[in-house]
Amino acid sequence: MNSPRSCNQVMPKDRFLRLIEEILDLEPHALQGPEWLSDTKEWDSAAIIDFMAMVDTHAGAILSVDAITSCATYDDLYALIES
Amino acid sequence: MYMSPHPDRLQAAITGIEYYLPDAVLTNDQLASVYPEWPVEKIVAKTGIRQRHIAAPEECASDLAVRAAQKLFDSGAVEPSDIDMLLLCTQTPDYFLPTTACIVQDRLGISTQSGALDIGLGCSGFVYGLGIAKGLIETGQADTILLVTSDTYSKFIRESDRSVRTLFGDGAAATLIEAMPPDSELYIEAPVWGTDGRGAPNLIVKGGAAKSWSGSESCCPGRGTAGTHPAGTHCLEMNGPEIFNFTVGVVPTLVENVLQRTCKTMGDIDLFVFHQANKTLLGHLRQKIGIPPEKFYMALEDCGNTVSSTIPIALKRARLEGALRPGQLALLAGFGVGYSWAGTVIRWPSDRE
Numbered sequence: 001m002n003s004p005r006s007c008n009q010v011m012p013k014d015r016f017l018r019l020i021e022e023i024l025d026l027e028p029h030a031l032q033g034p035e036w037l038s039d040t041k042e043w044d045s046a047a048i049i050d051f052m053a054m055v056d057t058h059a060g061a062i063l064s065v066d067a068i069t070s071c072a073t074y075d076d077l078y079a080l081i082e083s
Numbered sequence: 084m085y086m087s088p089h090p091d092r093l094q095a096a097i098t099g100i101e102y103y104l105p106d107a108v109l110t111n112d113q114l115a116s117v118y119p120e121w122p123v124e125k126i127v128a129k130t131g132i133r134q135r136h137i138a139a140p141e142e143c144a145s146d147l148a149v150r151a152a153q154k155l156f157d158s159g160a161v162e163p164s165d166i167d168m169l170l171l172c173t174q175t176p177d178y179f180l181p182t183t184a185c186i187v188q189d190r191l192g193i194s195t196q197s198g199a200l201d202i203g204l205g206c207s208g209f210v211y212g213l214g215i216a217k218g219l220i221e222t223g224q225a226d227t228i229l230l231v232t233s234d235t236y237s238k239f240i241r242e243s244d245r246s247v248r249t250l251f252g253d254g255a256a257a258t259l260i261e262a263m264p265p266d267s268e269l270y271i272e273a274p275v276w277g278t279d280g281r282g283a284p285n286l287i288v289k290g291g292a293a294k295s296w297s298g299s300e301s302c303c304p305g306r307g308t309a310g311t312h313p314a315g316t317h318c319l320e321m322n323g324p325e326i327f328n329f330t331v332g333v334v335p336t337l338v339e340n341v342l343q344r345t346c347k348t349m350g351d352i353d354l355f356v357f358h359q360a361n362k363t364l365l366g367h368l369r370q371k372i373g374i375p376p377e378k379f380y381m382a383l384e385d386c387g388n389t390v391s392s393t394i395p396i397a398l399k400r401a402r403l404e405g406a407l408r409p410g411q412l413a414l415l416a417g418f419g420v421g422y423s424w425a426g427t428v429i430r431w432p433s434d435r436e
Contacts (some may be wrong), residue, residue, distance in 0.1 A: 025125075041120065042120075045246055045323045045324060046129050046246065046323070046363075048323075048324045049323055049324055049327045049363060049364075050129075050363060052327055052328065053327070053331075053363060053367040056331060056371065057370065057371075062328055062331055062332060063328075064328070065322070065324040065325050065328060068324070
């Protein structure tokens, strides 16, 4: 089995945002962090699953769905995995 | 090598599989016209599915089951009169009662001296069925078991619900499980089981059954007050992110436990055949568990997630393509609605002369 890695070692914020942009099919550097999730029409349940898979792969963490859905911005999501 | 604890006892083995998919198909082109925000290629990229087969309005689980079983009989693998137990796994039965297996027994001309029962499980149901069949055969209660998986989830799916409509397809599979002469190795290992009913709300059809008739109301006019179902309660509701978390949390451990119970290593397994949920989930599980791509079988592009039939459909295709050969080992893992999960290892027997 693959072993979990520390989030801080592999996931600086810039990397995090680029991965989110890939998930959402956005142009590189389209996101800075403070944007509202609700303003991105691509942020749907399928994107949330891709996001959860990305965090598990790169940070070895399984996030709770309640914690994700309580986030309002991309910065909030980043704070979630940073913690 | 794990040796049979009872080398003098008959052993259960899968000796044939056939499947049936309804004629009508729902393509990504059709879906993309309904959900313009999800173009054709995005649906494929997210789900790994290009089309799903959909049962006709009058076509029910029993109809699909009969078609799949008839293909098995037509293949010459077995005669209806040889079957002494029919196990039918479905979550879309024709009726509350009678048991769909009884209807299918009659339609297939299986002996009235045989047993027949339904198994009310979804994506884990095939592995549960194998375990039950193994128990019946290896304790001398049956010799020739027909395990049919059949589901028509499309009947529960809202046209507007993109998240489930892109995933699920209808289908049925008929698997023959027979008593084989005692051997030094097992054909079907004892499964590892798992259940967590806390996940019930995350994949559910709330309406239609007794719980949806509130208070003293009865669904039977004349006996009480005929209630009405709130609109939409017969529809499938899925919390995809919660299902993802459940699966990612449970399946790697399930695989580990199956290997441990069977005294096998990852390297001993020739093919991993998981419930074909969707491409994103399967790809993530494969990477997380560390399964080489060439040992991980996928079979959902042309039929979608057929619930309890995904594993037997994949096994049949793997056998036809030579990805699973006689004597080889396949690790099976079923997981989903319930939550319910189960895993086992099977050894594919030699082809008959």
